[in-house]
Amino acid sequence: xxxxxxxxxxxxxxxxxxxxxxxxxxxxxxxxxxxxxxxxxxxxxxxxxxxxxxxxxxxxxxxxxxxxxxxxxxxxxxxxxxxxxxxxxxxxxxxxxxxxxxxxxxxxxxxxxxxxxxxxxxxxxxxxxxxxxxxxxxxxxxxxxxxxxxxxxxxxxxxxxxxxxxxxxxxxxxxxxxxxxxxxxxxxxxxxxxxxxxxxxxxxxxxxxxxxxxxxxxxxxxxxxxxxxxxxxxxxxxxxxxxxxxxxxxxxxxxxxxxxxxxxxxxxxxxxxxxxxxxxxxxxxxxxxxxxxxxxxxxxxxxxxxxxxxxxxxxxxxxxxxxxxxxxxxxxxxxxxxxxxxxxxxxxxxxxxxxxxxxxxxxxxxxxxxxxxxxxxx
Numbered sequence: 001x002x003x004x005x006x007x008x009x010x011x012x013x014x015x016x017x018x019x020x021x022x023x024x025x026x027x028x029x030x031x032x033x034x035x036x037x038x039x040x041x042x043x044x045x046x047x048x049x050x051x052x053x054x055x056x057x058x059x060x061x062x063x064x065x066x067x068x069x070x071x072x073x074x075x076x077x078x079x080x081x082x083x084x085x086x087x088x089x090x091x092x093x094x095x096x097x098x099x100x101x102x103x104x105x106x107x108x109x110x111x112x113x114x115x116x117x118x119x120x121x122x123x124x125x126x127x128x129x130x131x132x133x134x135x136x137x138x139x140x141x142x143x144x145x146x147x148x149x150x151x152x153x154x155x156x157x158x159x160x161x162x163x164x165x166x167x168x169x170x171x172x173x174x175x176x177x178x179x180x181x182x183x184x185x186x187x188x189x190x191x192x193x194x195x196x197x198x199x200x201x202x203x204x205x206x207x208x209x210x211x212x213x214x215x216x217x218x219x220x221x222x223x224x225x226x227x228x229x230x231x232x233x234x235x236x237x238x239x240x241x242x243x244x245x246x247x248x249x250x251x252x253x254x255x256x257x258x259x260x261x262x263x264x265x266x267x268x269x270x271x272x273x274x275x276x277x278x279x280x281x282x283x284x285x286x287x288x289x290x291x292x293x294x295x296x297x298x299x300x301x302x303x304x305x306x307x308x309x310x311x312x313x314x315x316x317x318x319x320x321x322x323x324x325x326x327x328x329x330x331x332x333x334x335x336x337x338x339x340x341x342x343x344x345x346x347x348x349x350x351x352x353x354x355x356x357x358x359x360x361x362x363x364x365x366x367x368x369x370x371x372x373x374x375x376x377x378x
Contacts, residue, residue: 010026023035023038023039026038054148054149054343054374055149056102056103056106056146056149056343057103057106058102058103058106058107058109058145059106059146059149059150061106061109061110062106062109062110062113062142062145062146062150062154063150063151063154064110065109065110065111065113065114066113066142066154066157066158066161067154067157069117070114070117070118072121073118073119073121073122074114074115074118079118079119079122079123079127079131080119080127081119081123081127081128081130081131081134082130084115084116084119084131084134085130085133085134085137087112087115088112088116088134088137088138088141089137089262091105091108091109091112091138091141092137092141092262092263093262094108095141095144095145095304096265096301096302096303096304096305097301097302097303098303099303099336099337099338099339100338100339101145101303101304101337101339101340102145102149102339102343103339105141105145106145106146109138109141109142109145112138112141113138113139113142116131116134116135116138117135119131119134119135120132120135120165129169129170129171130169132165132166132168132169132171132174133165133166133169133171133174135161135165136161136162136163136165136166136169136174136177136178137162137174137177137263139158139159139161139162139165139178139181140162140177140178140180140181140263141263142158143155143158143159143162143181143184143185144181144184146158147184147188147343148188148343148344148345149343152189155185155189156185159178159181159182159184159185160182162178162181162182163175163178163179163181163182165178166178172205172206172209172217173206173209173213173214173216173217173220175202175205175206176202176203176205176206176217176220176221176224177220177223177263177264179198179199179201179202179224180199180202180220180223180224180227180264182195182198183195183196183198183199183202183224183227183228183231184227186198187227187230187231187234192231192234192235195227195231196228196231196232199224199227199228199231200224200228202224203221203224203225203228206220206221206224207221215255215256215259216261216262218251218254218255219251219255219259219261219264219266219267220261220264220266221251222247222248222251222252222255222261222266222271223248223261223264223266225244225245225247225248225251226244226245226248226266226270226271226274228240228244229241229242229244229245229248229274229278230274230277230278230281232244233277233278233279233281233282234281236282238282241278241281241282242278245271245274245275245278248266248271248274249271251266252266252267252268252271255267255268260301260302265300265301265302265305268299269295269299269300270300270302270305272291272295273295273300273305273308273309273312275291276288276291276292276295276309276312276313276316277308277309277312279291279316280312280313280315280316280319283319285316285317285319285320286320288312288313288316289313289316289317289320292309292312292313292316295309297309297310303336303337303340304337304340306336306337307333307334307336307337307340307341308333308337308340308344308347310329310330310332310333310336311330311333311340311341311344311346311347311350313329314326314327314329314330314333314347314350315346315350317329318350318353318354323354323357323358323359323362324362326350326354327354327358327362327365327366327369330347330350330351330354330369331365331369333347334369334372334373338372341373342372342373342374347373348373348375351366351369351370351373351375352370352375354366354369354370355367355369355370355375
């Protein structure tokens, strides 16, 4: 909400910030976890920034596994790419079915990363290519599990390794999936045009293979279209957003009615869920809420995706000024996917807005909600 001239004067010392609320907003925009990084006041206790960079207990071990990459393979027994892929698939299922998905998947990732790296070094031929696909899947999962809590350098390393492993495997579906992951990083770090370029190039790469391809190849192609739809919607490009969504819708219609992609959960339900997201990002709150009313959330097997749907509905209610409905829906989202709400910036921003601007009659409930997601201390 402030222009570059205001910021330049702060940086040059011509202007000072004395208002605590403005300091917190600036610290959050800079993804700081402690206000003293701005104020220089290092004495006494830390002053947390409610909407700044988030921390998670699993991060140090994941950081060590990613950044302390071994140059030699581990273990002496036989490595099996199929067994490795099975472990990765199980971890993706856990990501989508646990209320505490970051914690539970985060505990598995360090060993999984090391084992996948080792398998690639120990295997050759088709087994090595299969291990590379599994390694790419592991790094994509790491990208999901550390989103919004990882330092920027880790996010980029993970995304790049996922794409490199898929390219080394020379498997179009794996490359497309890694590009979907890279697009997430680009979009969330404010590079929307690059995000669109990456997912569109990936879609062009996999499209010629789709006619006789396995369902999962079409599934990841559809996921790329939904990714592009949300990216365009966040940029206010309504026509492009619905055009991409329509492409994803057509892919879903070509797949079995009960099909769900293991990692992206692309399928009929997720296409419908994305329509709500697109409408919300386009500030079309009435349409978003009407679309949501026609959905059965229970058909979505992913708890994580169900929770994000309710966050989108809450945002739609807030756009209309209906804070009572927004509070009810956000409470539901928290109940379904605790860590999804606690570690998703759009959800945390909505909760913070509810807490700060709710009427006195709602203050107790909004305070409890804010405390539950770590925005305020009890």
